[in-house]
Amino acid sequence: MPDELVRASSVTKIFRTRAGEVRAVDDVSLTVHRGETLGLVGESGSGKSTMARLMMGLQTPTSGSVSFDGRDLGTLPARELRELRPRMQMVFQNPYGSLLPHFSAIGNVMEPLRLHDRGSKESRRAKALELLDLVGINTGHAELYPRQFSGGQQQRIAIARALALEPDLLVCDEPTSSLDVSIQAQILDLFTDLRNRLGLSFLFISHNLAVVERLADRVAVMNKGQLVEESTTENLFRAPQDPYTQQLLSAVLPIRQD
Amino acid sequence: MSDEALLSVRGLRTTFRRDGAEPLTAVDGVSFDVRRGQALAIVGESGSGKSVTMRSVMGILPRTARITGGQALFGGRDLLAIGDKELRKVRGRDIAMVFQSAMEAMNPTLTLERQLTEHLLWHGLCTKAEARQRAVRALGDVGIPDPEKRIRTYPFQLSGGMRQRAMIAMAMVTEPALLIADEPTTAVDVTVQRQILDLLAELKNRGTGVIMITHDLGVARYFCDDAVVMYAGRVVERAPMGRLLDDPRHPYSVGLLGSGVEVGGRDLPLRPIPGSPPDLSRRPEGCPFHPRCARAELPRCATEQEILTIGPGRDAACWKVAVDA
Numbered sequence: 267m268p269d270e271l272v273r274a275s276s277v278t279k280i281f282r283t284r285a286g287e288v289r290a291v292d293d294v295s296l297t298v299h300r301g302e303t304l305g306l307v308g309e310s311g312s313g314k315s316t317m318a319r320l321m322m323g324l325q326t327p328t329s330g331s332v333s334f335d336g337r338d339l340g341t342l343p344a345r346e347l348r349e350l351r352p353r354m355q356m357v358f359q360n361p362y363g364s365l366l367p368h369f370s371a372i373g374n375v376m377e378p379l380r381l382h383d384r385g386s387k388e389s390r391r392a393k394a395l396e397l398l399d400l401v402g403i404n405t406g407h408a409e410l411y412p413r414q415f416s417g418g419q420q421q422r423i424a425i426a427r428a429l430a431l432e433p434d435l436l437v438c439d440e441p442t443s444s445l446d447v448s449i450q451a452q453i454l455d456l457f458t459d460l461r462n463r464l465g466l467s468f469l470f471i472s473h474n475l476a477v478v479e480r481l482a483d484r485v486a487v488m489n490k491g492q493l494v495e496e497s498t499t500e501n502l503f504r505a506p507q508d509p510y511t512q513q514l515l516s517a518v519l520p521i522r523q524d
Numbered sequence: 525m526s527d528e529a530l531l532s533v534r535g536l537r538t539t540f541r542r543d544g545a546e547p548l549t550a551v552d553g554v555s556f557d558v559r560r561g562q563a564l565a566i567v568g569e570s571g572s573g574k575s576v577t578m579r580s581v582m583g584i585l586p587r588t589a590r591i592t593g594g595q596a597l598f599g600g601r602d603l604l605a606i607g608d609k610e611l612r613k614v615r616g617r618d619i620a621m622v623f624q625s626a627m628e629a630m631n632p633t634l635t636l637e638r639q640l641t642e643h644l645l646w647h648g649l650c651t652k653a654e655a656r657q658r659a660v661r662a663l664g665d666v667g668i669p670d671p672e673k674r675i676r677t678y679p680f681q682l683s684g685g686m687r688q689r690a691m692i693a694m695a696m697v698t699e700p701a702l703l704i705a706d707e708p709t710t711a712v713d714v715t716v717q718r719q720i721l722d723l724l725a726e727l728k729n730r731g732t733g734v735i736m737i738t739h740d741l742g743v744a745r746y747f748c749d750d751a752v753v754m755y756a757g758r759v760v761e762r763a764p765m766g767r768l769l770d771d772p773r774h775p776y777s778v779g780l781l782g783s784g785v786e787v788g789g790r791d792l793p794l795r796p797i798p799g800s801p802p803d804l805s806r807r808p809e810g811c812p813f814h815p816r817c818a819r820a821e822l823p824r825c826a827t828e829q830e831i832l833t834i835g836p837g838r839d840a841a842c843w844k845v846a847v848d849a
Contacts, residue, residue: 309713310684416800417570446569447739451783451796473714476785480794503787517714518787519742521769 270336271435271467272321272354273297277330279316290316292491293330298435303461303468305482305499307475307514313491314471318437321469322354323347335434352382352431359440361420365412371398371423372408378430397426401456418449425456429464436460437469442477450477457481475518479503487511529557529597530733531581531702536594536604538573538580547590548804550576552757554594555831558702563724563734565744565765567780568754571801574737577754578704580604582619583611598702616643620695622724624707626687630679636663636690637675643698662693666723685716692723703727706737721747741784745769750837753777756802756812759831762839773848774840775817811842819844 279291291313298304298321308314319325321332323339332339334350342350358364365374375394379385385393395405401422403415412420421441428436438457442450454477460466472478478485479499486496487508495508506512536554539547551573558564566574579585581596581603596603599618603611620643623629630639640659644650650658656675663671666689679687688708695703705724709717725747728734738744744751744765751768753761753776761774772778782795799816802808808815814825824843831841834849 309715418800446801447741448569448779448783448797449800451785451794454785455794455796474785475714476787476789479787479790480785499790503790513715515787517718519718519740519746520788521741521745521781521784521786523745523766523770 269299271298271300271302272332272334272469274317274321274327274332275330277317277320277327277332279313279320279325280328289491291320291327294488294491294493295330296321296486296493296496298467298469300434300467301461301465302484303470303482305478305485306469306471306488307473307478307485308488309473309514311490312488314488315439317488318356318439318469318471322356322437323350352378353433354435354437355428355431355433357421357425357428357436357438357441359443361417361424361444362412364424365420365427367412370409370411371403371415374412374423375427375430378427382431384431394426394430397429398423400429400460401426402452416449418445418452421445421449421453422456425453425460429460433466435467435469437471439471440473441470443472443474454480475503475515487514528559530560531558531735532595532597533557533577533581534595534597536577536580536596537592538576538585539590539592540586541588541590542805545805549807550589550757550804551580554754554757554759556752556759556762558733558735559749560701560733561728561731562750563728563736563748565748565751566735566737566754567739567741567744567751567768569739569780569801571756571804572754573757574754575706576757578621578706578735578737582615582621582704583608584615613647617647617649617698618700619702619704620698620700622692622695622703622705622708624710626684626691627679629691630687630694632679635676635678639679640675640690640694640697643694647698649698658697659693662697663690665696665726666690666693667719668693685712685719688712688716688720689723692720696727699730700732703732703734704737705734707739708736709743710738710740717743718746741769741781742786753780756807757804758812758829758841759839760813760841762831762837764837767838773834773838773845774813774842775819775845776813777840779816 274296276293276295278293281288281290306314320327372394375397376390379390399405403422442453470481482499485499485502487494489510495511506515534555536551538551539549541547554577568574580591591604641655644655660671660675668674668689709720748765751765752759755776761777772781779797797816810826811829814820829841831839832846834840834846
């Protein structure tokens with residue numbers, strides 16, 4: 267189906283540890299459609315980050331398969347997989363940990379372009395500046411190092427880098443969880459803006475239900491490695507079906523009392 | 525100063541020494557009261573001085589920090605002036621603390637028994653056998669199943685939620701008059717969050733005063749009675765909890781509420797505060813929020829800031845808000 271960008275079919279991931287086998291993801295099927303934002307929620311240990319890594323092809327499932335744009339990541343030759351890689355990018359929770367500390371902001375954004383041999387040095391610079399501007403970094407600060415930026419600005423730089431190769435899919439794993447509320451709001455606005463302007467597809471992982479409700483078109487809920495519910499955002503928040511989803515929603519503490 | 529205040533902090537100022545530069549003022553003239561059986565929320569973003577404020581009161585600042593002004597009256601004594609030896613007698617007995625991460629706050633090499641009985645024994649509050657009994661009871665009180673057996677385990681053998689409970693049990697065991705909780709539910713899952721808050725509420729019901737440092741306004745609303753909002757080392761607003769959230773007055777509080785996302789609020793527009801909090805070494809003159817404030821009026825906002833009463837039990841550090849009121 268051309269409408270499907272990434273599809274995970276009955277994937278299971280088992281980690282072997284000293285304490286025995288851990289079934290981190292247990293027979294989960296998920297699809298992200300083109301231009302869609304799929305929210306993935308769950309508590310710590312629910313398997314949502316493992317699911318993200320499986321869907322990015324960063325880990326291979328113990329059983330089941332993942333396909334990107336109709337091609338099975340598990341059977342694709344390495345060279346072809348490398349060609350697919352630029353089309354899926356990730357944004358992590360800790361921006362400082364994900365940026366190269368000894369590269370300037372612009373250096374960080376140019377690096378994926380260099381690695382994939384895109385354009386000349388001048389055109390890479392121009393592109394990186396454009397991206398920094400797009401995510402709201404003052405281009406006059408392009409030569410500063412990551413530690414000289416605030417957490418929110420570091421996350422903007424990480425997002426600019428993730429966009430450098432013009433991906434189809436952005437996988438965001440708790441991208442606002444380490445940010446203060448006033449900064450979180452700015453980054454959420456940025457994601458909405460990017461989606462509207464670039465037509466990106468998102469897999470958006472968060473334990474924060476309010477954040478997911480705001481950004482996602484559809485929401486999938488994981489608990490103990492299993493997918494317990496999947497629905498349109500509106501339906502899921504209005505009429506959750508699964509007892510675990512209901513429990514999750516009822517645990518939310520409201521700020522305003524209207 | 526009200527008679528019922530359990531802890532009364534007035535004009536607290538804490539600075540940090542820096543190499544080759546002026547000391548950094550992290551807390552600048554902070555005042556608040558905590559009452560018996562009530563919870564005060566200290567709300568603010570990272571770098572606002574919430575944690576340094578509490579660490580100043582407890583005397584657990586890093587060596588580069590210095591308290592350069594203010595008082596913290598607790599049971600008729602100024603905690604900032606009594607010295608470390610006296611403070612040690614208060615800490616862990618009359619004032620206890622709960623931190624964000626039990627994994628970091630607890631000693632990984634000691635059993636729960638050693639950690640839960642330590643305060644009781646060190647302060648000489650009871651015999652070893654009694655201490656053990658009280659520790660077991662405290663573990664049971666916080667909902668840890670089979671406490672007789674669990675007391676022999678190490679922190680890493682517990683799940684995150686259970687470890688957080690064990691830390692609360694550790695804080696409760698001496699029946700402190702004041703509990704300081706620094707982001708106590710930030711590291712636990714939402715389904716565990718309310719259980720932890722309900723445990724702390726139990727303590728509040730027994731008369732313990734609580735200071736809760738949090739950035740989570742939902743948690744603050746659920747648990748706290750009063751609130752102070754901090755920004756760049758200063759208190760910018762003081763109000764009863766519900767009043768603050770339903771009707772914030774200081775432009776920073778308004779911005780904080782406008783930035784918060786909430787379930788069910790999908791269609792409400794986000795109103796993020798532009799810019800980011802100031803680097804404390806370059807704190808703006810006057811009101812430190814004025815460069816980000818839509819209501820700022822120069823030159824007055826860039827030259828002065830004082831806390832003004834704007835209603836019953838409500839103060840705000842903004843002359844424009846005082847004019848509104």
